[in-house]
Amino acid sequence: MDLHFGDSKPTDDERAAVDALLGPPESSWEGADRSDADLRWARGGREARDRREMLLPGLHAINDRIGWISDGALDYLCRRLTVPPAEAYGVATFYAMFSVRPRPATVLHVCTDLACAAAGASELCAGVEARLGHGASVQRSPCLGLCERAPAALAVRAGDPVRTAVSAPATVEAAVLAAGSPDSAPEEPPAAMAVPQAGDPALTLLRRVGVVDPCSLDDYRAHGGYTALRRAFGLGPAGVIREVTDSGLVGRGGAAFPTGRKWQATASQPDHPHYLVCNADESEPGTFKDRVLMEGDPYALVEAMTVAGYAVGAHRGYLYLRGEYPRALRRLEHAVAQARARGFLGDDVLGQGYAFDIEIRRGAGAYICGEETALFNSIEGYRGEPRSKPPFPVEKGLFGKPTVENNVETLVNVLPILTMGAPAYAAIGTDRSTGPKLFCVSGGVDRPGIYELPFGATLGEVLALAGVRENLRAVLLGGAAGGFVRPDELDIPLTFEGTREAGTTLGSGVVMAFDDTVPLPRLLLRIAEFFRDESCGQCVPCRVGTVRQEEALHRIVRRTGAAAADDIALLREVGRAMRDASICGLGQTAWNAVESAIDRLGAYE
Amino acid sequence: MTVTSLGIPRRLLEFTIDGQAVRMPEGSTVLDACRAAGKDIPTLCQGDTLRPKNACRVCVVEVEGSRTLVPACSRRAEPGMEVRTDTERARHSRKIVLELLASSVDLSTTPQVAAWIKEYEAKPDRFGPDTARLNEEPKIDNDLYVRDYDKCILCYKCVDACGDQWQNTFAISVSGRGFDARISVEQDAPLTDSACVYCGNCIEVCPTGALSFKSEFDMRAAGTWDETRQTETTTVCAYCGVGCNLTLHVQDNEIVKVTSPHDNPVTHGNLCIKGRFGYQHVQNRD
Ligand code: SF4
Ligand code: SF4
Ligand code: SF4
Ligand code: FES
Ligand code: FES
Numbered sequence: 001m002d003l004h005f006g007d008s009k010p011t012d013d014e015r016a017a018v019d020a021l022l023g024p025p026e027s028s029w030e031g032a033d034r035s036d037a038d039l040r041w042a043r044g045g046r047e048a049r050d051r052r053e054m055l056l057p058g059l060h061a062i063n064d065r066i067g068w069i070s071d072g073a074l075d076y077l078c079r080r081l082t083v084p085p086a087e088a089y090g091v092a093t094f095y096a097m098f099s100v101r102p103r104p105a106t107v108l109h110v111c112t113d114l115a116c117a118a119a120g121a122s123e124l125c126a127g128v129e130a131r132l133g134h135g136a137s138v139q140r141s142p143c144l145g146l147c148e149r150a151p152a153a154l155a156v157r158a159g160d161p162v163r164t165a166v167s168a169p170a171t172v173e174a175a176v177l178a179a180g181s182p183d184s185a186p187e188e189p190p191a192a193m194a195v196p197q198a199g200d201p202a203l204t205l206l207r208r209v210g211v212v213d214p215c216s217l218d219d220y221r222a223h224g225g226y227t228a229l230r231r232a233f234g235l236g237p238a239g240v241i242r243e244v245t246d247s248g249l250v251g252r253g254g255a256a257f258p259t260g261r262k263w264q265a266t267a268s269q270p271d272h273p274h275y276l277v278c279n280a281d282e283s284e285p286g287t288f289k290d291r292v293l294m295e296g297d298p299y300a301l302v303e304a305m306t307v308a309g310y311a312v313g314a315h316r317g318y319l320y321l322r323g324e325y326p327r328a329l330r331r332l333e334h335a336v337a338q339a340r341a342r343g344f345l346g347d348d349v350l351g352q353g354y355a356f357d358i359e360i361r362r363g364a365g366a367y368i369c370g371e372e373t374a375l376f377n378s379i380e381g382y383r384g385e386p387r388s389k390p391p392f393p394v395e396k397g398l399f400g401k402p403t404v405e406n407n408v409e410t411l412v413n414v415l416p417i418l419t420m421g422a423p424a425y426a427a428i429g430t431d432r433s434t435g436p437k438l439f440c441v442s443g444g445v446d447r448p449g450i451y452e453l454p455f456g457a458t459l460g461e462v463l464a465l466a467g468v469r470e471n472l473r474a475v476l477l478g479g480a481a482g483g484f485v486r487p488d489e490l491d492i493p494l495t496f497e498g499t500r501e502a503g504t505t506l507g508s509g510v511v512m513a514f515d516d517t518v519p520l521p522r523l524l525l526r527i528a529e530f531f532r533d534e535s536c537g538q539c540v541p542c543r544v545g546t547v548r549q550e551e552a553l554h555r556i557v558r559r560t561g562a563a564a565a566d567d568i569a570l571l572r573e574v575g576r577a578m579r580d581a582s583i584c585g586l587g588q589t590a591w592n593a594v595e596s597a598i599d600r601l602g603a604y605e
Numbered sequence: 606m607t608v609t610s611l612g613i614p615r616r617l618l619e620f621t622i623d624g625q626a627v628r629m630p631e632g633s634t635v636l637d638a639c640r641a642a643g644k645d646i647p648t649l650c651q652g653d654t655l656r657p658k659n660a661c662r663v664c665v666v667e668v669e670g671s672r673t674l675v676p677a678c679s680r681r682a683e684p685g686m687e688v689r690t691d692t693e694r695a696r697h698s699r700k701i702v703l704e705l706l707a708s709s710v711d712l713s714t715t716p717q718v719a720a721w722i723k724e725y726e727a728k729p730d731r732f733g734p735d736t737a738r739l740n741e742e743p744k745i746d747n748d749l750y751v752r753d754y755d756k757c758i759l760c761y762k763c764v765d766a767c768g769d770q771w772q773n774t775f776a777i778s779v780s781g782r783g784f785d786a787r788i789s790v791e792q793d794a795p796l797t798d799s800a801c802v803y804c805g806n807c808i809e810v811c812p813t814g815a816l817s818f819k820s821e822f823d824m825r826a827a828g829t830w831d832e833t834r835q836t837e838t839t840t841v842c843a844y845c846g847v848g849c850n851l852t853l854h855v856q857d858n859e860i861v862k863v864t865s866p867h868d869n870p871v872t873h874g875n876l877c878i879k880g881r882f883g884y885q886h887v888q889n890r891d
Contacts, residue, residue, distance in 0.1 A: 003775070004800030006791070071792050084775030085791035086800065087768075093780040100792070366782070383779065388659050388679060537759065537779075537786035539660050541698070544705035547737050547784050555733070570731070577701035580674045580694060581662040588673060 003084055005075050014073035017065035017160075021057055022080050031079045051081045055381030059092055060323075060362055067107070067158030068099040083381065094383045094536075096141075096365030097156075097323050105158040106136035108179040109324070110170075113285045114476065115147035115442040117526055118518050119169070124151050127172030128179070136179045142367065142530055143285035144168075144324050147442035147512070148194045148449045154324060155179040164326040188327060191296035194288065194449045196466070204416050204428070204436045205409070206452045209296030214331050217338045220299040226344065228418040232307045233352045235418075240311040241267060244414060246422035248434035252409040253279065253370075254478065254507045255585075256496045259414075262404055265394040266312045269402035276309040276317040277398055277405040279375060283322055283367040284479035285530060286510035289438040289450050290408035294321075294328040297412075298335040302358065304411040306349060307418065309356045312404045316357060320375050323364045332360055367534040371584050372405045373397075374536065385536045386584035409438055409509075429455030433495035441466040443476075443513040453494070460490030462511055473516040474601050478507020480527050481589035483596035504596065520603050521557045524594045528553050531590035542587030545578040549591060556604055564604040571598075620686035629682050636664060636677040644690045647699060647721045649706075650760035651678035652810050654873045655770055658761040663702045663721075666690045674698055700725040708732050709784075710739050711756045714814030714825075737784065743822070746795035749803050749882045751822040756815035757788055763807035763816060764788065771875050776800040777807065805881035809864060809874050818862040818882075831856065839866060842880040847871070849880050860884045 010018070010031075019025070025032035058077045062069050069092050078085045092098050108128060112121045129138050136155075146152035149168035153175040157163040165178040165185035178185040192198040192210025199210055213219040220226075232240045245260025266274055278301065282290040294301055305317045319336075321329055336358050339345045347355045361379050363369050369378045373387035376398045397403025413435055417425045426434045433455035439462050442448045446467030453462060459475065472487040483504040485492060492502045499506045514523065532546040552571050556564040575591030582588045597603040615630040622642050629638045634657070639646050650661035657679035665674035669687035674695055677688075689695070703722050707729035712718045722729070743753040761779065768775050776799045780789045790799035808816040817825075824830040835856045842849045849872045852864045863881050867874035 006794075006798065074791070084768075084778070084800065086776055086778040086789070089789070089791040089793075090778035090780045094782050368782075383782075388676070390681075532783060535783040537781070537783040538761075539662050540702050540705055540758070541662055543759070543784055543786070544709050545701070548705060548708075548732050551732065551735060551737065555735075573697070574701055574705075577698040581665045581698040581702065582673075583659070583662075 003078075003082065005079060005085060006071060008070070008072035008075055010070070010072040010076040013065060014062055014070065015076060017061045018058055018073070018077050018080060021061045022051075022054060025080060029079070030082075031076050052083055052381040053379060054081055055083055055088060055091060056361065056364065056378060059088075059095075059098055060364065063098050063364075064158060064162035065160055067105040068101065068103050070100075070102075074100070081381075087382075091381065091383055094366060095323075095363075096139075098364055104135055104137050106179050106182075107156050108132065108136055108138050108175060109141035109144065109154040109156070110138060110175065111142070111144040111146070111150070111152045112140045112526070113143035113147075113530065114480070114512060114523060114526060115143070115286060115448075116151040117523065118443055118514060119150035121151045124153070124170055124172060124175065128153070128175050131172060131176045132179060141324075141365075142534065143283065143287075145282055145288040145291045145322070147286055147288055147440065149189075150442065150448075153178065154326075155182050155185070156326075157182050166327070191292050194292045195296070196447045196449045197451060203452050205293070205412055205438060206296075206450065208300065209292065212297060214296055214298050215334055217299060217335070217342060217344070220297075224419065225299055226303055226350075228415040229303050229307055229310075229344075229350065231418045232310055233350065233354075237267060237311045237313060240307060240418070243417055243422045244311070247417040247425045248432075249410065249413050249417060249425075250433070250496070251406060252413070252437070252509065253407040254284075254481070254505075256506075259406065259410060262394060262406075263308070263312050266402045266404040269395060271395075271402055272313075273316070273401055274312050274314040275398040275401055275403040276305060276312060276314040277372075277375065277379075277403055278305050278317060278319045278411055279370060279372065279405055279407040280319055280321040280325075280328070281363050281370040281375060282325075282408070282508075283370050284481065284508045284510065286442060286476065286479045286512045287440050287508045288442075289440050289509060291325055291328050292450050293408055293412055294325070295331055298328075298331040299339070300412050300415060301332070301408055302335050302339050302345070304414050305358055306345065306356050307414050308404065308406065308411055310349075310354055314404070315355050316359065318379055318398065319358055319360045320369070320379060321360060321362055322369075323362050329360070329362060336360065366536075367530075368536045368584075368586055371586060374584070375405065376403070383536070385538045386586075388583055430493075430495050430497075432497050437494065437509060439494070439509045439511050441511045441513070444469050444472065444515040444518075445513050455495045456493050456498075458490060459485070459492045459494055459511065462494065463490065463513060466511075466513075468513055469515055471515045471517070472513055473518065474514045474520070474597070476510065476512040476514070476593065478505045479510040479512075480530055480593055481585070482507040482510060483592050484601050485596075486600055489600075505592075520597060520601065521553070524597055524603060525550070525553045525557060527593050528590075531586065535586060535590075539581075539583045539587060541578045541580075542582045542590065545574045545582075545587065546590055548574050549594070553594070560604050568598060568604060571595075618682050618684045620682060620684060620688065622688045623690055633682050634678060635666060635668070635675065635680045635682055635686075635688055638682050639666070639677055639688070639690055646677050646690060647703075647717070648678055649715070649718070649758060649812055650762065652760075652762045652765075652812070654867050655762055655765050655810060658765065660761055661702065661706070661758060663699050663706075665698050666695050667692050696725060700727045703727040704729050704731070706758055708736050708738070710758055710813075712758075712813065714756060714817075715758075715812060741787075744796070745819070745822075747797050747803075748819055749878075750805060750808055751817055751819055752788075752796070753815050753817070753822070754787055756813045758813055758815075759786060759788070760812060762810040762812065766806045766810045766875075767801075771873070772802070772804055772806050774800055774802050774804070776802070803878040803882060804876060805863075805878070806875045808881075809876075820861050824856075824861065830861075835861065842876070844879040844883065849876050851876065851880055853884070859888055
């Protein structure tokens with residue numbers, strides 16, 4: 001590789017930010033002063049290229065300290081990591097939370113997504129834009145995962161250290177205050193506030209949220225923590241996989257693939273090392289369950305990852321957390337450090353001779369990185385573009401090695417499977433959808449939040465728990481990639497098979513209620529805008545198709561019946577090709593919700 | 606001279622294309638098989654010297670048991686596969702892809718695409734007058750080649766050719782994302798400030814004419830570019846001992862551009878700056 005660097009120099013701050021992450025440079029090849037040795041030795045090669053996976057953390061380091069990524073800073077980072085500057089520029093410009101143009105140190109991300117839009121996000125945006133002067137920039141953001149407290153805003157102030165503050169439910173004053181002095185913004189309510197059932201002894205997955213101290217390993221252990229891992233060591237890897245298979249657990253991220261089968265397929269790969277990846281890039285609009293789990297019971301995820309790593313023969317687990325979750329990041333960093341210090345992670349977990357450690361990787365604002373293979377690229381320091389399958393991750397995943405990837409909720413289910421045993425777990429729910437399920441209820445309900453119910457509860461039951469209001473107009477199931485159902489369809493059983501039979505999807509467990517004051521065409525436009533914004537741009541049906549669909553929806557915002565017919569036909573034709581020919585699930589599902597609104601709700605009749 | 610490497614003997618796979626039984630060596634793609642069977646599958650981002658990127662999705666076919674359509678250019682053939690190339694479903698996606706592309710970029714210099722647009726009855730105009738287009742100005746920042754990204758379909762071929770697949774220079778990459786994604790050098794700077802070494806291997810693989818010789822660009826602008834009046838002569842580069850093959854494109858007794866045969870087992874169509882652009886001395890008559 002023949003690298004060419006520009007002549008822009010980093011500032012002292014920029015250099016310090018990078019060096020704090022990577023350590024001081026050793027040679028002039030990577031930006032240090034020239035020494036005698038440099039005249040004789042070349043550096044780089046494979047060893048340096050192996051550090052490419054530090055690219056995303058490096059970009060974060062600069063962006064956190066300075067607020068944006070200058071030419072000189074990017075160049076210096078590239079020297080340190082032997083990454084071609086053009087590629088690093090491609091990566092930096094891929095993520096919404098990075099800027100390669102100067103901007104104020106404080107950025108206020110104001111959510112404009114569905115739940116927040118329904119709760120007045122546009123007034124909030126207009127208000128803060130009018131009030132915030134040059135000291136801060138306002139960035140309209142997709143769902144911040146705080147939908148139960150809509151409308152939401154997240155302030156990020158660059159510096160050493162970076163400061164963040166969340167304002168939700170946000171008023172103009174509160175959001176301006178958070179941006180103006182993040183340190184003195186009021187503390188966020190505890191995670192348990194998002195769990196209306198908190199403390200109910202019948203809960204399984206949420207049982208510790210609000211009960212346990214999320215910062216105390218001892219408290220976690222006092223509440224049953226680490227019994228699952230001990231049982232796992234007793235069973236051995238094959239035994240754990242057998243339990244998980246017998247439990248009937250399927251992935252909770254939306255695809256509903258049997259977890260046991262995935263683990264088995266990875267465990268049996270001859271190629272090594274194996275990797276475990278926890279997908280905590282919870283970016284589906286309307287979804288916030290993983291955040292609440294991670295903030296309220298972080299050790300549970302650390303333990304569950306250890307169990308999963310043990311089962312599939314991995315010694316390293318990557319936890320890929322979306323960049324918009326500062327509190328979850330703090331809690332997990334703390335939990336991982338504590339677990340490591342106390343021998344629950346490291347070279348010899350619990351004295352059982354099994355080595356396992358967890359590395360946390362922070363996303364930077366890209367919904368597509370929740371796609372399993374895009375997530376690998378993101379960790380590896382490439383653009384978060386999905387790879388084409390086959391080969392599947394169990395064969396060639398992270399760093400081209402056999403990898404198991406599960407989302408947070410799926411992994412956390414493994415703990416009760418091991419503590420109560422597969423048969424008892426499988427007895428919860430229905431025959432084909434076993435176990436408990438988390439639902440993220442938001443929108444027009446009195447008690448929005450995360451609800452845990454056994455699979456098989458009906459949509460109406462979930463909504464009743466959350467206090468659905470009178471004038472319900474529509475329910476969005478499964479998030480922006482899911483589908484709308486009508487208020488007369490509330491007896492749909494919330495199982496994978498039940499929603500499929502009803503011609504809709506459970507997706508990630510989103511239940512978003514809209515009353516008849518919400519302008520449906522505007523909502524659909526927001527969904528289209530979301531997908532157009534979040535398309536990685538790799539394949540034509542998605543890159544251009546999402547744009548053409550948004551244009552058509554713009555044209556018919558105020559039209560119905562025959563006047564909208566042409567554009568609806570166009571939406572259908574483009575949508576069909578997107579579903580059939582896009583590379584990944586984003587393009588394939590981008591039109592689902594709008595289609596369901598046309599077909600089931602008669603949105604433009 | 607064309608040398609076809611036979612390689613080690615490979616197992617034959619049996620499967621069907623449009624109901625007909627076919628046998629192909631292991632490792633073949635569905636596209637290889639379709640072409641061997643005489644099926645006409647449109648392709649844009651597939652490149653004969655590059656790993657398939659399967660980004661354009663114009664080559665999609667139906668494979669029994671697959672939920673979505675399958676890109677023929679990258680999917681490896683498997684025994685027992687049932688491939689259907691010309692179903693209504695596959696034709697629909699190809700038509701839409703052609704419409705989406707043709708409505709957003711300038712395909713006027715993309716070979717073959719006009720015929721496909723006709724065959725699939727694609728109507729790129731039907732998205733109305735407010736249709737978003739790329740609307741890029743050509744980037745003319747050096748005397749060797751022009752980047753006219755208004756014609757770019759983001760096939761990634763130039764990125765792959767400049768990067769780890771051939772040139773190892775990594776001067777260009779994709780920046781931005783979604784509809785705003787563009788091929789660019791770092792900081793979107795002029796090419797002259799980048800790592801580019803002007804091998805022109807990206808021009809060699811570009812399927813749309815988004816990358817072209819300055820000579821070609823200027824002649825097109827002047828209306829004097831005329832392929833029917835051009836001859837192609839393949840010869841050996843005289844600059845160094847590697848011995849790359851050059852194909853000289855000559856119009857009116859002037860070299861107007863230089864390409865290189867892709868089936869050459871040594872260079873696979875790649876050249877360096879001298880072979881690609883250093884032809885002025887040939888026509889220097891002073
Ligand atoms: S479907 Fe969209 S997000 Fe997925 S690869 Fe294609 S362009 Fe990227
Ligand atoms: S410039 Fe040409 S080769 Fe490069 S991506 Fe665009 S169309 Fe493809
Ligand atoms: S093209 Fe370049 S490498 Fe090839 S023979 Fe000519 S001078 Fe040598
Ligand atoms: S936080 Fe605004 S919609 Fe989720
Ligand atoms: S030619 Fe196959 S996807 Fe482009």
